[in-house]
Amino acid sequence: MSEQIKVPTMAQYMNEGKVPEVLFWVGCAGSFDDRAKKITKAFVKLLHKAKVDFAVLGTEESCTGDPAKRAGNEFLFQMQAMTNIEVMNAYEVKKVVTACPHCFNTIKNEYPGLGGNYEVMHHTQFLKSLLNEGRLKVAGGKYKGKRITFHDPCYLGRANNEYEAPRELLQKLEVELVEMKRCKSRGLCCGAGGAQMYKEPEPGNKDINVERTEEALTTQPEIIAAACPFCNTMMTDGVKATEKEGDVAVMDIAEMIANAQDL
Amino acid sequence: MLAYLPNFLFALILIAGVGCFARNIKKVIRNIKLGRAVNYGDNNKQRWSNMARIALGQSKMVVRPISGMLHIVVYLGFVIINIEVLEIIIDGLLGTHRIFAFMGGFYDVLIATFEYLALLVLIGVIVFWLRRNVQRIKRFLSPEMKGWPKNDANIILYFEVVLMCLFLTMNAADLQLQQLGSAYYVAAGNFPISSFIAPIFDGMSEASLIIVERTCWWLHIVGILIFLNYLYFSKHLHILLAFPNTFYGRLTPKGEFANLEAVTNEVKLMMDPNADPFAAPDPDASEEPPVKFGASDVLDLSTTQLLNAYTCTECGRCTSECPANQTGKKLSPRKIMMDTRDRLQEVGKNIDANGTFVDDGKQLLGDYISHEEIWACTTCNACVEACPISIDPLSIIMDMRQYLVMEQSAAPTELNGAMTNIENNGAPWPYNQMDRLNWVDE
Numbered sequence: 001m002s003e004q005i006k007v008p009t010m011a012q013y014m015n016e017g018k019v020p021e022v023l024f025w026v027g028c029a030g031s032f033d034d035r036a037k038k039i040t041k042a043f044v045k046l047l048h049k050a051k052v053d054f055a056v057l058g059t060e061e062s063c064t065g066d067p068a069k070r071a072g073n074e075f076l077f078q079m080q081a082m083t084n085i086e087v088m089n090a091y092e093v094k095k096v097v098t099a100c101p102h103c104f105n106t107i108k109n110e111y112p113g114l115g116g117n118y119e120v121m122h123h124t125q126f127l128k129s130l131l132n133e134g135r136l137k138v139a140g141g142k143y144k145g146k147r148i149t150f151h152d153p154c155y156l157g158r159a160n161n162e163y164e165a166p167r168e169l170l171q172k173l174e175v176e177l178v179e180m181k182r183c184k185s186r187g188l189c190c191g192a193g194g195a196q197m198y199k200e201p202e203p204g205n206k207d208i209n210v211e212r213t214e215e216a217l218t219t220q221p222e223i224i225a226a227a228c229p230f231c232n233t234m235m236t237d238g239v240k241a242t243e244k245e246g247d248v249a250v251m252d253i254a255e256m257i258a259n260a261q262d263l
Numbered sequence: 264m265l266a267y268l269p270n271f272l273f274a275l276i277l278i279a280g281v282g283c284f285a286r287n288i289k290k291v292i293r294n295i296k297l298g299r300a301v302n303y304g305d306n307n308k309q310r311w312s313n314m315a316r317i318a319l320g321q322s323k324m325v326v327r328p329i330s331g332m333l334h335i336v337v338y339l340g341f342v343i344i345n346i347e348v349l350e351i352i353i354d355g356l357l358g359t360h361r362i363f364a365f366m367g368g369f370y371d372v373l374i375a376t377f378e379y380l381a382l383l384v385l386i387g388v389i390v391f392w393l394r395r396n397v398q399r400i401k402r403f404l405s406p407e408m409k410g411w412p413k414n415d416a417n418i419i420l421y422f423e424v425v426l427m428c429l430f431l432t433m434n435a436a437d438l439q440l441q442q443l444g445s446a447y448y449v450a451a452g453n454f455p456i457s458s459f460i461a462p463i464f465d466g467m468s469e470a471s472l473i474i475v476e477r478t479c480w481w482l483h484i485v486g487i488l489i490f491l492n493y494l495y496f497s498k499h500l501h502i503l504l505a506f507p508n509t510f511y512g513r514l515t516p517k518g519e520f521a522n523l524e525a526v527t528n529e530v531k532l533m534m535d536p537n538a539d540p541f542a543a544p545d546p547d548a549s550e551e552p553p554v555k556f557g558a559s560d561v562l563d564l565s566t567t568q569l570l571n572a573y574t575c576t577e578c579g580r581c582t583s584e585c586p587a588n589q590t591g592k593k594l595s596p597r598k599i600m601m602d603t604r605d606r607l608q609e610v611g612k613n614i615d616a617n618g619t620f621v622d623d624g625k626q627l628l629g630d631y632i633s634h635e636e637i638w639a640c641t642t643c644n645a646c647v648e649a650c651p652i653s654i655d656p657l658s659i660i661m662d663m664r665q666y667l668v669m670e671q672s673a674a675p676t677e678l679n680g681a682m683t684n685i686e687n688n689g690a691p692w693p694y695n696q697m698d699r700l701n702w703v704d705e
Contacts, residue, residue, distance in 0.1 A: 005703060007700070007703045009700070026699070026702075028689075028690040028691060028692065030702075031690070031694075031698075031699045031700070031701075031702060032690060032692055032694045032698075032699075032702075033692075037702040037705065040702060041702070056700070058699060058700040059696055059697050059698075059699050059700060061689075061699055062689030062690075062696060063685045063689050063690050063691060065685070067681060067682075067685065067691050068682055068685055069520060070520075070642050070661075070664075071664060071668060071674060071678050071681070071682065072557065072661065072663075072664030072665040072666075072667055072668035072669065072674065073665075073668045073669065073674070073682055074522070074523045074526045074556065074665055074669060075526055075529070075530065075669060076682055076685060076686055078522065078523075078526050078527055078530040079530055079533070079534070079686075080685065080689070082530055082531070082534055083534075086534075105516075105518040105519075108518075109515070109516055109518055109519035110519060110520065110522060113522045114522060114527065154641070154642075154643040154644060154645075155518050158517055158518075158643065158644040158645065158647075158648050159516060159517050159518025159519075159644055160516050160517075160518050161516065185648050186326075186584065186645070186648070186649075188586055188589070188645070189586040189641045189643035189645065191586060191590075191641060192641070193641040193642050193643050194640050194641040194642030194643070195678055195681065196641050197691070198677055198678055198680070198681035198691050199638070199675050199677040199678050199681075200677065201590075201592070201639070202587070202592045202593065202594070202635050202638055202639040203591075203592070203593075203635070204587070204590045204591035204592040204593075204639075205590060205591030206590040206591060207590065208586045208587070208589075208590050208641065211586070211589060211590050212586075
């Protein structure tokens with residue numbers, strides 16, 4: 001067990017008759033995936049550092065339904081959505097932040113039609129706003145001048161037109177950002193979306209994550225920066241498949257900011 | 264009376280050409296309306312602006328600079344040279360020659376502009392042909408481009424070459440006749456390009472020149488009418504449908520997939536603690552047939568999706584950006600659109616023959632589009648982003664997934680596993696929901 005971090009739940013807040021500034025939606029990957037849990041913790045450290053009054057749903061959180069919907073199971077999606085909306089509305093949630101672009105997209109775009117209206121932010125957007133408000137300082141630290149490429153998550157980029165927030169944060173980290181040929185609106189998918197994460201790929205001549213990792217490696221990066229737990233897994237696997245795991249790390253932007261401050 | 268024969272003949276050809284075209288366009292509209300009606304809301308301002316920017320302004324074409332610039336040249340040429348067609352039609356009907364010549368200096372500018380554009384179009388079209396047939400760019404060589412689609416693309420280019428050559432040759436002969444002072448040929452216009460062609464006709468008699476000029480004139484206008492009627496059978500319908508298609512294109516974020524209303528009603532009923540599961544159906548409720556979830560055939564798709572299919576000009580930008588296609592999977596978003604159109608045409612012919620659609624034992628899913636294609640998609644929206652005229656192949660893929668999962672229970676096994684996990688423990692993996700906060704203490 002590493003150092004204990006304080007993570008209040010919405011239930012605890014309610015018991016004390018308080019409402020937090022923002023609900024941190026952890027997501028399934030952030031809760032259960034070993035790699036993604038590190039991102040979750042890094043983000044929590046940043047929230048504490050910026051003195052953000054936040055809470056999580058904890059055991060009351062459930063899958064947003066994104067993979068079910070993208071797999072074609074609208075029933076399961078809507079059951080998940082309505083259950084989550086009931087919980088969030090009961091806690092009178094106004095603002096949600098999440099480190100997963102899939103959760104972000106679903107809650108932001110697909111929940112309103114089912115009665116869930118919240119201000120939803122991706123963690124890179126939220127961190128950027130903390131930065132702008134002067135609540136969080138981002139400095140290069142150990143990343144200053146490092147060669148880094150950023151892989152755009154489809155559900156943050158093309159799906160929601162957010163290309164700048166993660167890049168602004170990287171700029172503040174004073175890294176040398178090297179763009180891949182396919183970036184921003186033309187960024188290549190990591191291969192996990194549309195419920196592909198949970199199945200073997202259809203027959204082809206290459207795995208999508210290997211194709212994308214190879215492209216990232218052509219920029220000769222020290223770090224491939226990601227902003228999605230699923231992209232992170234796919235790119236990490238890609239780096240392993242190309243036997244570069246000794247040279248290139250795949251890191252979430254939140255982890256980089258936390259590490260830069262030795263949090 | 265005989266003097267008016269050409270006018271009659273012209274009017275006849277014009278009416279036949281435009282009439283035939285109108286009949287086929289009606290068929291296209293009827294077929295599109297076979298789709299489910301869509302409520303487009305009242306965002307007309309945004310829609311007009313999208314149309315102006317994306318279709319008229321070609322804003323998404325230039326994402327790929329070379330083909331984009333060439334396309335703009337051909338597009339501008341096409342649109343502007345049509346002013347000349349207006350003069351040709353009036354001349355044909357009235358038996359006049361260069362009726363706009365009274366504009367004087369402005370007419371000279373017009374004709375000169377047409378000539379420059381005609382040359383640019385010619386160059387553009389030749390480069391397009393080279394890209395397809397000599398440079399052999401990958402997106403033009405996909406399996407779905409074999410046979411008719413390949414020929415169709417080349418036929419369009421040949422048409423344009425022939426039309427532009429006829430136009431310039433006609434002007435060259437006209438210029439010679441003007442210089443000879445031929446009675447019918449008023450000295451009008453400025454011919455910066457065809458003046459280079461004119462010397463070919465040096466020494467030709469006035470009669471022969473008139474034959475050349477008239478032949479080119481007639482072939483040019485008849486060629487345009489044939490081309491107009493060719494559109495219906497071709498991918499080239501995009502020159503018209505790009506406008507309505509960008510108008511009706513999506514206004515919501517690309518990540519937002521529509522929630523199925525029929526499902527919402529059922530889920531609400533399921534989750535309502537006061538709902539009586541044994542209640543008799545409401546006798547006042549209209550006798551609606553049970554809703555079919557998702558799409559297995561074109562009739563299950565929306566009018567927007569069917570309009571998309573007719574609009575697609577098979578450029579393949581979607582397919583070349585598709586991560587599944589780039590890694591050798593069978594999925595090609597362009598093929599999804601081509602299949603949808605082919606099947607819609609088949610259904611349309613079925614209706615033409617039988618008065619109403621008679622089950623032919625076929626459907627879009629299975630007979631045209633395979634399950635393998637449908638399951639290869641990562642829903643990354645690269646195809647939607649890439650389309651220069653707002654076509655959405657992803658929405659058709661999603662509708663078919665819904666049909667496969669909700670009507671056929673035919674999801675890939677591993678996905679069924681993930682979905683069972685979501686249903687039972689609220690995560691796609693087999694972890695207990697009660698362990699969701701364990702990461703804090705790890």
